[in-house]
Amino acid sequence: MKKIDRSNPVRTGFHQAKWDEPVIFELSQKGERGVLVNKAEKAVCEATEGTAVLPDFLKRKEAPALPEISQPRVLRHYARLAQETLGADVNIEIGQGTCTVKYSPKVNEQLANLPQMRDMHPLQDASTAQGIMEIIYKTNQYFCEISGMDAFTMQPGGGSQAILGMASLVYSYFKSRGEEKQRNEIITTIYSHPSDAAAPHLKGFKIIYLHPDKDGYPDFEAFKAAVNEHTAAFFVANPEDTGVYNKNVLKFTSYMHEHGGLCAYDQANANGLLGVTRAREAGFDTCFFNLHKTFSAPHGCGGPACGAVGCADFLEPFLPAPIIRFDGEKYYYDYENAKNPYGMHKIREFNGAAQVVLKTYAWIRALGAEGLYQVAKTAVLNNNYLFQKLMELPFVDAPYIPGKQRIEQCRYTLEKLLEETGVGTADIQRRMMDFGMHYWTSHHPYYVPEPMTLEPTETPSKADLDEYIETLKYVFKEAYDDPEYLKAAPHSSVCHQLDESNMDDPEQWAVTWRAYRKKYQ
């Protein structure tokens, strides 16, 4: 037998599955069924009288246009689609930029799938839900300890909804003071997540963006010029997408407070900060954590997720109801906030995704306080190992403050590579797919030229990091040796280059099957 050679860590033989699978509606065959439901017994039919009890306006005139399809075909359909994704369980998860998700221990999935959890209903009586209520209550306390805040809600279903929650807290606070019409502006930064602008905008606030100064920090002079009697709050991430920690953040929060505004901290990703800094000590009045990003509950393809919003005590009366409390003997739902005339009352039903909170609780309990601090140290170490290795390459650079340590991620620039080879960051992104790896550029529009944003978290081992680095180097070398082949990538992925020129044309796009049929059939 031939000896297996593993000396080259780059997976040049990778090829992703390509099924050319139709949309499920196209698989529909008239009369085909997945489940044949028995007709109800006569007595049941008579007792319910079918749809007779429904008023006419609630009754469908036609059957719903659902696909008619057998069980094995459904299974095959979704299994094939699953093979056409690059999920966190099959690739080295470094290249999702600010959206990188860490490893979620499978044992916690089993925990969340226990019948005691799986079969619960959020409307069952509190006396029968004491276990999960205790877990939510205690996780809430851990978050208070980690952030320095006084209270948390688990209600928001993800990061953007959590930011909407923070914006709602700000709005409620000023409404309670009769200032909600005057205080209608929120200041954020170019390098904070776009949702830090979008969610407050949805709440009705006007958004003012700050550009970075020469060192990449939010421009303090511009900030001072932006603050006025209309300013409601400052929404910011720290570190921002550049990975550079703004050590002057207290200067910003203090200035905001002096002018009557509040401060909200986007801590969706607190990987580099656990046990190191706390939002409250940095002068923030509210903050949030993405449990799927920092606390190891999986992302779940955009849901179910949880964006836990915390706040200082003076904002607690505006948090959504119910809040789970403990009277010394039992846990109970406190609906007092639902009566607050200025509060947001609800941001989502019930107490958020309980399984996600359970996985978070299990992860925190497994690590303990020291373990959480170790998570931060490892995430920062991993990122700076990657940083050092990539910065050795002459065509890779990182804007702002040469040599400055990055925290948990970094936005690099490949401007020089583009100048020398004609290969840009979008080309590299497509080519990395040919090796089964993600690679992220930046939010649009690009601020850093030819951006590359990498975030390793604490998950990858040194061997994982080295494989990712070697693969990147392989692609960079190809940019010099065979740029045309690289620019034609991907070659081994699910699909090849798509014509995206019409993506911004409302006349042509079709984001649903119904829209597609309307426009093209």
Next chain:
Amino acid sequence: MRKIGLLVNPIAGMGGSVGLKGTDGLAEEAARRGALPRAPLRAEAALQTLRPLREDLSVLCAAGAMGESEALAQGFSVQTVYAPEPSTTSRDTFEAAKAIEAAGAELLLFAGGDGTARDLVSAGVTIPCVGIPAGVKIHSPVYAVRPEAAGELACRFLKGERRRTKQVEVVDIDEAAWRADQVSTCLYGYLTVPDDRSLLQHGKAASPASEAAQHNSIASEMAKRLKPGCYYLIGPGTTTKALMDGLGLEDTLLGVDLIADGKLVQKDLCEADILRRVREKETYLVLTPTGGQGFLLGRGNQQIGPAVVKAIGKDRLFVLATKEKLFNLQGRPLLVDTGDPEADAAVSGYMRAIVGLGEEQMIRVSAD
């Protein structure tokens, strides 16, 4: 049979290969230094992509190397509409462009650089254009990213896959100053192009929202802020034009118009007009930065002179800009150069620019 125009500036790009920054006025010197024409080859590369459509196309062009030879070499049927001088100049580009449009071309493919695009502006070309990048200086977003991309874009346009058009700036730098290592960009006008951000220059950092959508969003915000009973001077540019379009008012793309209470008061004002109007009632100024360097005042809007700037002041100045335009400055300030340091100082410092509906960015305005 459908008609497209092809215009090749045969000397474009020659200066670059022999170390001259541009070829404007230096074609002979470039040839003396051994430069070979490159525009014809690049024009042919673009035409090659168009070959699948050639049975249905008639190419309107100038005789010889200004288009005819390239189209014939690629097997297209040709109709010459202009005969240039033996040694071509920008005058020939000007005349050929006019003749091609007059002969009924629905699209004009042209190979050249920023100087060539300027000639098309001078000729008053209104049909959609696609630039084949062949010159030394390619700053205007009228050019495709590669010659083949120009052909591809023309193909999409002709096949009806990309009929939406937009107006883009034609900018050029002063070559004489550039040779002395001073970069000075000027806005010369606008050309219409098929709207395709993946094939045109400066499309790489495009926002998810199209430029048209951003313009509408900015115009909506500005329209909300218009106060009754006041004058608003609307400066040149496509961003400010979107406001005028939104209000249903006729616009002077390269000039300053005056509106009040949703009506056009006066078109294309000169400095004396503006000064007179400013004295009549409370007047606001609505500007968008122009050109590659981000000039707010002093390039392309000189009619807004120092006296106007001083009379209006910073508090009554609105700046409209797409996010890309501000991002492309990479932290540099927006520039003002009215020729009067006092007027420049009056609008310098931090202020807000409207970048969308309910969205502003803090910008820095400076004289240097």
